[in-house]
Amino acid sequence: MSMEKRELTCIRCPMGCQITVTLEDGQVKDITGNTCPRGAEYAANEVTHPVRTVTSTAKVIGGELAVVPVKTKTDVPKEMMMEVMKAIAGIEAKAPVKIGDVLLEDAAGTGAAIVAARDVAAVQ
Numbered sequence: 001m002s003m004e005k006r007e008l009t010c011i012r013c014p015m016g017c018q019i020t021v022t023l024e025d026g027q028v029k030d031i032t033g034n035t036c037p038r039g040a041e042y043a044a045n046e047v048t049h050p051v052r053t054v055t056s057t058a059k060v061i062g063g064e065l066a067v068v069p070v071k072t073k074t075d076v077p078k079e080m081m082m083e084v085m086k087a088i089a090g091i092e093a094k095a096p097v098k099i100g101d102v103l104l105e106d107a108a109g110t111g112a113a114i115v116a117a118r119d120v121a122a123v124q
C-alpha cells in the first residue's frame, strides 16, 4: 500500500485555498483545506485527470487585426496543452471572424474545438 500527499492551490475562485489530497494506491482517500465543495471536486479531478482551458492567439488572414484571441471550447488534458498550442499555431483563419466561430474542430486529437474569443472584421 502506498500513501501519498499532494498539495494544491484551488483555482476555482480567488480565495485560492490550499488543499491537501491524501492518496492511497492512487485513490483519493482524504481532502482537507477546501472551504467549499467546489474545492474538493477540483482537487479530486486535478490529482486524477488534470485538465485546463487553453487560451492563445491564432493568425487571421485579411483581417483588421493580424491575430485573434482563441480558447479551447472544452477543457483538455493538461499533458496535451503543448500539442494544442502547436495546433493553434497552425491555424490561419480567414476574416471576418466572429466570436464563437470554430477555427479548428479537433485540436491535437483531444476532441476540443478551438473557438474565436472576439470578432475580427475583414479589411475593406
Ligand code: SF4
Binding pocket: 010, 011, 012, 013, 014, 015, 016, 017, 033, 034, 035, 036, 037, 038, 039, 040
Ligand atoms: S475551495 Fe472553494 S472557496 Fe476555496 S478557492 Fe476553491 S472554490 Fe474558492
